[in-house]
Amino acid sequence: MSFALNNRPGVTPATRRRILAAASELGWRPSTRARALSRSRAYALGLVLSRPPELLGADPFFPQFLAGVEITLSERGMALVLQVVGDDRRAEAESYRRLAAEGRVDGVFLSDLRLDDARCTLVAELGLPAVAIGPPVERCPLPVVALDDRAGIGQAVDHLLALGHTRVAHVAGTAGYVHSASRRAAWRQALEAAGVPPGPELDGDFTGPGGAEATRTLLALPDPPTAIVYANDLMAIAGMGVARDAGLDLPADLSVVGFDDIPLAAHVTPALTTIRQDALAWGRVTARVLLAAIDGEPAPDVGLAPPELILRDSTGPPRRPERHGRGP
Amino acid sequence: MSFALNNRPGVTPATRRRILAAASELGWRPSTRARALSRSRAYALGLVLSRPPELLGADPFFPQFLAGVEITLSERGMALVLQVVGDDRRAEAESYRRLAAEGRVDGVFLSDLRLDDARCTLVAELGLPAVAIGPPVERCPLPVVALDDRAGIGQAVDHLLALGHTRVAHVAGTAGYVHSASRRAAWRQALEAAGVPPGPELDGDFTGPGGAEATRTLLALPDPPTAIVYANDLMAIAGMGVARDAGLDLPADLSVVGFDDIPLAAHVTPALTTIRQDALAWGRVTARVLLAAIDGEPAPDVGLAPPELILRDSTGPPRRPERHGRGP
DNA sequence: TTGTAAGCGTTATCAT
DNA sequence: ATGATAACGCTTACAA
Numbered sequence: 001m002s003f004a005l006n007n008r009p010g011v012t013p014a015t016r017r018r019i020l021a022a023a024s025e026l027g028w029r030p031s032t033r034a035r036a037l038s039r040s041r042a043y044a045l046g047l048v049l050s051r052p053p054e055l056l057g058a059d060p061f062f063p064q065f066l067a068g069v070e071i072t073l074s075e076r077g078m079a080l081v082l083q084v085v086g087d088d089r090r091a092e093a094e095s096y097r098r099l100a101a102e103g104r105v106d107g108v109f110l111s112d113l114r115l116d117d118a119r120c121t122l123v124a125e126l127g128l129p130a131v132a133i134g135p136p137v138e139r140c141p142l143p144v145v146a147l148d149d150r151a152g153i154g155q156a157v158d159h160l161l162a163l164g165h166t167r168v169a170h171v172a173g174t175a176g177y178v179h180s181a182s183r184r185a186a187w188r189q190a191l192e193a194a195g196v197p198p199g200p201e202l203d204g205d206f207t208g209p210g211g212a213e214a215t216r217t218l219l220a221l222p223d224p225p226t227a228i229v230y231a232n233d234l235m236a237i238a239g240m241g242v243a244r245d246a247g248l249d250l251p252a253d254l255s256v257v258g259f260d261d262i263p264l265a266a267h268v269t270p271a272l273t274t275i276r277q278d279a280l281a282w283g284r285v286t287a288r289v290l291l292a293a294i295d296g297e298p299a300p301d302v303g304l305a306p307p308e309l310i311l312r313d314s315t316g317p318p319r320r321p322e323r324h325g326r327g328p
Numbered sequence: 329m330s331f332a333l334n335n336r337p338g339v340t341p342a343t344r345r346r347i348l349a350a351a352s353e354l355g356w357r358p359s360t361r362a363r364a365l366s367r368s369r370a371y372a373l374g375l376v377l378s379r380p381p382e383l384l385g386a387d388p389f390f391p392q393f394l395a396g397v398e399i400t401l402s403e404r405g406m407a408l409v410l411q412v413v414g415d416d417r418r419a420e421a422e423s424y425r426r427l428a429a430e431g432r433v434d435g436v437f438l439s440d441l442r443l444d445d446a447r448c449t450l451v452a453e454l455g456l457p458a459v460a461i462g463p464p465v466e467r468c469p470l471p472v473v474a475l476d477d478r479a480g481i482g483q484a485v486d487h488l489l490a491l492g493h494t495r496v497a498h499v500a501g502t503a504g505y506v507h508s509a510s511r512r513a514a515w516r517q518a519l520e521a522a523g524v525p526p527g528p529e530l531d532g533d534f535t536g537p538g539g540a541e542a543t544r545t546l547l548a549l550p551d552p553p554t555a556i557v558y559a560n561d562l563m564a565i566a567g568m569g570v571a572r573d574a575g576l577d578l579p580a581d582l583s584v585v586g587f588d589d590i591p592l593a594a595h596v597t598p599a600l601t602t603i604r605q606d607a608l609a610w611g612r613v614t615a616r617v618l619l620a621a622i623d624g625e626p627a628p629d630v631g632l633a634p635p636e637l638i639l640r641d642s643t644g645p646p647r648r649p650e651r652h653g654r655g656p
Numbered sequence: 657t658t659g660t661a662a663g664c665g666t667t668a669t670c671a672t
Numbered sequence: 673a674t675g676a677t678a679a680c681g682c683t684t685a686c687a688a
Contacts, residue, residue: 057391
């Protein structure tokens with residue numbers, strides 16, 4: 001009779017209908033607990049979030065990503081097990097181990113991937129299907145669902161160049177993360193492709209204070225940039241605050257581009273020009289890929305729409321058009 | 329032998345040690361699946377988040393709250409099952425039903441409680457232990473872990489009054505939520521307690537556009553407020569943008585107070601005076617209360633530290649001290 | 657105190 | 673095509 005309930009062949013349509021009807025009339029729902037035991041499946045996917053507390057509440061990405069994941073999972077009767085550990089690699093690893101050993105999940109999402117991430121081999125060793133979220137990372141033999149950072153940053157840089165900027169700086173994210181590296185590389189490549197020497201760059205840490213500090217350093221340079229591309233909105237907005245406090249007029253004295261399009265981006269002054277990624281779609285797709293991997297199917301090769309540059313008021317032409325050579 | 333593993337009496341210490349040693353040497357971990365089936369427990373707690381997508385990424389509360397919940401849960405070997413449904417009451421109810429029927433969780437957290445919330449009776453009907461997060465709500469026979477909104481808002485209003493404000497407006501949160509109502513009531517009470525007539529009030533919706541719109545309306549009043557207390561930071565910051573665009577000088581022409589202390593609050597200009605709640609502690613405590621409820625113990629009567637008013641630059645004395653009577 | 661067997665609610669295997 | 677039965681890995685009641 002489980003054949004009927006699980007929509008498998010080998011049962012008369014009439015019988016199936018009869019069984020299904022009876023089941024629904026009794027309000028019967030299969031117990032995930034029993035099903036999990038007999039099928040050796042958890043019917044749940046895991047996501048371990050290991051971030052410094054400061055960043056937990058600042059990122060609009062995760063909630064939206066999770067919403068997307070949920071859309072896919074709930075269609076398939078799967079649940080999401082969320083684990084939050086601090087910025088602690090040992091606790092993080094232990095978290096995955098427990099998830100695997102206790103049979104809580106059938107697979108995991110790997111987010112905030114780092115360069116040379118130990119989790120790549122850890123999940124393999126644990127026999128845990130996994131999918132990585134973010135830019136593709138070398139020597140990590142995992143399916144990856146990536147957004148094309150390059151396209152987004154490229155658009156932003158091109159926009160700045162079209163406005164006449166020639167000194168375009170970058171405040172990167174926390175060193176060691178693939179998305180920090182990827183965004184920085186995208187910024188550099190876009191400038192180089194245009195034949196413009198990349199302006200100064202600094203490692204930020206994705207936080208407000210980090211963005212403010214980096215901005216202070218950049219503005220104190222002998223030849224400060226006329227535009228800054230930040231690795232996220234939080235740093236960008238904090239940077240605008242610093243620039244303003246320094247008496248700069250935005251965007252005339254400094255153009256600023258963020259990344260994320262947080263809900264506040266449109267409401268700060270000046271409204272922030274930024275790069276918007278569709279976190280919800282990303283979550284939906286990533287979940288589908290992980291489910292496929294678990295079922296041993298080839299990872300569906302789904303593409304994500306490239307991120308979109310949202311033009312607002314924090315970017316504009318630089319006040320003094322740069323001279324392209326100095327007469328003796 | 330399960331007696332040994334579960335630390336129950338009736339087994340020789342020596343034997344217990346022997347068993348435990350063997351278990352750890354084999355790398356053995358009890359399977360949650362089997363344990364769940366035999367004990368009729370899920371060893372997991374559920375949280376259903378039903379919010380409009382716009383608000384999902386804007387709220388720093390949840391990630392931090394979840395981190396707190398996790399701290400408590402992981403100590404007890406419990407997991408958190410997260411469900412994200414849109415702003416859809418039917419989907420929300422179905423989510424709880426499924427969680428209960430499929431035996432996925434042993435209890436649930438109820439967040440974003442509404443006035444006359446159907447979930448209060450739903451969980452009772454489902455036999456699902458539950459704990460509500462937020463201000464206590466009438467006619468909802470559930471344990472509640474609440475933060476003292478009143479104390480926080482009270483401090484903010486007192487601060488504004490001390491600065492000399494006499495027209496203190498309020499932009500409330502989405503109508504229908506208990507925390508919206510509670511914050512509004514706190515604002516009103518604080519003013520009344522000081523013998524100052526409550527200024528105009530408007531329903532916002534916790535979003536940036538909502539806060540901006542409400543602010544526009546308030547500023548267009550014949551006798552506009554000199555200070556506005558917003559139900560969250562997002563609306564407050566959007567409101568500051570509007571005030572600024574209207575040519576006002578902050579805080580001289582308008583003082584602004586938010587609620588949440590989002591990571592950006594300190595980095596906008598002027599830096600936002602706001603009320604900070606310890607979401608992490610809240611999560612930790614709430615989890616403990618729910619676990620106790622599940623075990624049939626009396627809910628531990630843990631208190632939360634009152635929210636804290638963070639003074640920054642968005643509040644100051646009003647430009648023209650109000651006259652307290654007009655000569656004929 | 658220790659070992660044994662039944663049971664949790666499904667799925668899967670095997671006769672009918 | 674259908675119905676009975678073992679198996680999943682643990683807990684627990686009961687017997688030794």
